[in-house]
Amino acid sequence: MIHYDKVTKIYNGGQHAVEDITLSIDSGEFVFIVGHSGAGKTTLLKMLFAEVMPTSGSVYFNSRSIGELSNKELLNMRRNIGTIFQDFRLLPTKTIYENIAFALEVAGKSDEDIKADVPHVLELVGLADKMWSFPRELSGGEQQRVAIARAIVNQPNVLIADEPTGNLDPINTHDVVEILKKINNLGTTVLLATHNRSVVDSVGKRVVTMDQGRMIRDDKMGKYIL
Amino acid sequence: MSLWLNIKRVARYGFIGFIRNGFVSLAAVSIMTLTLFVLSGLMISGAALDATLKQLTEKVDVNVYLTTDATDAQIADVDRMLKALPEVATVSYVSSGDALAQFRERHKNDQLTIQALDELKDNPLGAMLQVRAKNTSQYEAIAKFLDTQQSSGTSAGSAIDKVNFYQNKTAIDRLTNIIDTSKRLGTIVAIIMGLASLLIAFNTIRLAIYTARDEIGVMNIVGAGRWYVRGPFMVAGVLYGVVSGLIVILLLYPITLYITPPLQRFLGTFNAFSYYAGSFPTIFFVIMASGIALGALSSYLAVRRYLSS
Numbered sequence: 001m002i003h004y005d006k007v008t009k010i011y012n013g014g015q016h017a018v019e020d021i022t023l024s025i026d027s028g029e030f031v032f033i034v035g036h037s038g039a040g041k042t043t044l045l046k047m048l049f050a051e052v053m054p055t056s057g058s059v060y061f062n063s064r065s066i067g068e069l070s071n072k073e074l075l076n077m078r079r080n081i082g083t084i085f086q087d088f089r090l091l092p093t094k095t096i097y098e099n100i101a102f103a104l105e106v107a108g109k110s111d112e113d114i115k116a117d118v119p120h121v122l123e124l125v126g127l128a129d130k131m132w133s134f135p136r137e138l139s140g141g142e143q144q145r146v147a148i149a150r151a152i153v154n155q156p157n158v159l160i161a162d163e164p165t166g167n168l169d170p171i172n173t174h175d176v177v178e179i180l181k182k183i184n185n186l187g188t189t190v191l192l193a194t195h196n197r198s199v200v201d202s203v204g205k206r207v208v209t210m211d212q213g214r215m216i217r218d219d220k221m222g223k224y225i226l
Numbered sequence: 227m228s229l230w231l232n233i234k235r236v237a238r239y240g241f242i243g244f245i246r247n248g249f250v251s252l253a254a255v256s257i258m259t260l261t262l263f264v265l266s267g268l269m270i271s272g273a274a275l276d277a278t279l280k281q282l283t284e285k286v287d288v289n290v291y292l293t294t295d296a297t298d299a300q301i302a303d304v305d306r307m308l309k310a311l312p313e314v315a316t317v318s319y320v321s322s323g324d325a326l327a328q329f330r331e332r333h334k335n336d337q338l339t340i341q342a343l344d345e346l347k348d349n350p351l352g353a354m355l356q357v358r359a360k361n362t363s364q365y366e367a368i369a370k371f372l373d374t375q376q377s378s379g380t381s382a383g384s385a386i387d388k389v390n391f392y393q394n395k396t397a398i399d400r401l402t403n404i405i406d407t408s409k410r411l412g413t414i415v416a417i418i419m420g421l422a423s424l425l426i427a428f429n430t431i432r433l434a435i436y437t438a439r440d441e442i443g444v445m446n447i448v449g450a451g452r453w454y455v456r457g458p459f460m461v462a463g464v465l466y467g468v469v470s471g472l473i474v475i476l477l478l479y480p481i482t483l484y485i486t487p488p489l490q491r492f493l494g495t496f497n498a499f500s501y502y503a504g505s506f507p508t509i510f511f512v513i514m515a516s517g518i519a520l521g522a523l524s525s526y527l528a529v530r531r532y533l534s535s
Contacts, residue, residue: 049447078449089444093246105235106450150448 001027001189002048002158007057009043009213017043018054019213025191027157030184032200033193034224035210041193044210045160048191049081050074062157079107082151082188086163088143090135090150096122097131100150107154121149125179141172148179152188159183161192165199173199200224236454240461250434251466257430258470258521261423262513266474268416269509270482270498274489275412277496279405286398288365288391290355290372294322296385301353303382304375308357311371313364318356325351352387362402365391424520431466431524435459435532442532456529463525467517474513478502 002025009018018040025031033041046052047059050066058065061077069077083089090099097118104114122128125145127138135143144164151159161180165173177199184190194200200207200223207222208215217225244251290308292301301319308317320328326349333339343350359365369391375383391398435442438459445455482502489498502509 051447075449075451078447083447089440089447091441091444093243093438093441102445102450103448106445106448106454111231 001025001062002191003060004044004047005058005060007044007047007054007059009040009047009052010055016213018047020057021215023208023215023218025189027189028184028187030181030190030203030205031192032203032205032207032222032224033191033210034195034200034207034226036195036226038212039210040213041210042162045162045191045193048158048160049078049083075106079103079154080156080158082154082156082159084144084147084151084159084161084164086166088135088140088147088167090143090146092135095132095134096127096138096146099135099146100153103150103153117153121153122146124152125149139172140167141169141175144168144172144176145179148176148183152183156188158189158191161190163194164192165194165196177203197224232454232457236457237461239458240465243458244462244465247434247438247462250437251462254430254434254466254521255469255473258427258466258517259473261427261520262470262474262517263477264419264423265516266478266509266513268420269512270501272412272416273501273505274493274496274498275408278493279408281494282401282405283362284358286362286365286394286401287356287358288368288389288394290357290386291388291390292352292354292385293387294350294352296352300382300385301355304385305355307375307382308355308368308372311368313359313361313367314357315360316358318358320354320356322349322351322353325354362398362405365398366395427520428524428527431463431521432528435525435528439532442529446533452533455533456526459525459529460522463521463523464518465521467519467521468514471514471517474517475510478509 002023004021004023007018007021008016010016021040021044033044035041043052047054048061048066050069053067058067060066061081064073066074066077091102094102100118100121101114104117109117119128119131122131125148127142127145127149130138130142130146135146138146144167148164151161159180164180165176168176173196180190180192181203192199204221207217207219207224209217209219209222209226211226290304292304305317305319308314326343329351330340330343357368359368369389372386372389376386376389377383442455479502482498486497486499489496
């Protein structure tokens with residue numbers, strides 16, 4: 001489903017963020033990308049939704065090279081990938097309802113579908129009562145759950161989570177990880193970049209370890225080893 | 227997804243953004259109001275300059291004095307030849323009787339001259355043609371044409387006694403220079419002020435959108451198309467223009483009313499309020515169209531910077 005083929009990314013300053021990575025991920029997998037800060041985890045994930053393009057090599061999504069997609073195909077692909085970030089990246093001037101509705105609107109859903117889907121997904125993440133609040137009125141954990149709701153509302157094939165628990169306390173971290181496990185159990189492929197050892201060890205799924213831009217380990221039922 | 231649904235959503239988000247980003251909208255509207263004020267000021271001062279220069283131009287004419295024995299046919303010939311010149315705006319005939327009456331009126335307080343005039347049995351003044359050119363710089367060409375006619379010895383030419391252009395040449399030339407310089411300066415000042423205020427308004431909107439750059443980035447990642455991201459910002463830009471335009475148009479009413487008396491004392495006949503009232507549709511259209519175009523275009527260009535492929 002996802003295939004990185006000898007991918008290298010060198011930023012303008014000459015820094016090798018990712019170096020010669022070849023990696024395949026099947027549909028329905030739960031994959032941790034672990035490593036220290038600056039190991040290249042975020043760059044690796046950003047290349048999947050074309051926010052960063054590789055300097056050499058190719059990234060394939062459903063057998064199509066992302067670099068060769070037209071603008072329209074790229075937008076369609078992004079609608080099939082849910083994204084969650086450490087800093088939540090919610091739209092600050094929109095309510096929680098509007099934040100989630102926005103993802104449905106860009107996917108071309110009707111107003112009726114949106115009215116039905118948004119409360120439903122907010123119930124899934126336990127925030128149905130915060131529908132008309134603004135992001136600034138929510139705690140960090142709540143904001144991350146809104147971000148998860150937005151990421152899954154279009155029922156994407158892949159969910160990318162870049163340090164989703166980085167700003168959360170242990171209880172919220174546990175809640176977020178449980179939600180991600182549930183989403184994965186429903187068939188969605190999950191890629192989770194983190195350097196939170198306890199999260200990785202508690203889930204017991206595939207672990208890809210990166211160091212200084214290179215992939216140094218790929219364990220099917222791995223632990224956080226660095 | 228239907229186009230209408232997209233337009234409806236984009237318009238709604240634009241309007242919501244305008245209201246919710248209250249401080250940013252207030253800053254953008256304030257600066258655009260100033261910009262549109264400058265624009266309306268340029269329109270009014272341009273009209274004032276035109277009216278004043280026109281008034282000055284109308285005060286200048288050249289008199290063609292005709293010989294006392296010029297026949298009606300000869301006068302009609304000179305009149306016809308002058309009117310045929312492309313430089314000539316109007317030619318008006320002043321009979322010798324009218325010329326005498328004008329002379330008496332002009333010198334009514336000068337008893338000596340009036341007495342001297344009374345001593346004469348016949349009217350010493352000939353008829354004249356008052357020639358007004360379309361442009362003050364064209365008087366010299368008209369005077370030269372009349373000279374040629376006079377020296378050519380034709381029937382019409384022999385009816386011309388004197389042309390008073392050369393006595394007034396220095397004054398006319400100076401006036402022509404003043405008018406040309408004023409027009410040039412007016413245009414340069416208008417361009418500089420117009421451009422400066424446009425740039426300020428453009429940069430203010432750019433800053434307003436700069437504060438939303440992360441938001442634009444998120445919209446890109448979620449898979450929003452370019453127009454779906456750009457649209458609400460352009461709608462907000464249009465709203466900045468509409469609100470600023472309405473403020474300017476409403477404020478121009480008391481302002482023009484207030485400035486008209488002092489302006490008239492300074493410039494003569496130009497009435498700023500009459501200009502505002504008389505040209506209201508034009509002013510309304512120019513101000514609103516400029517505001518809307520400036521708001522929409524600035525937003526379009528500012529958002530483009532943050533849109534990824």
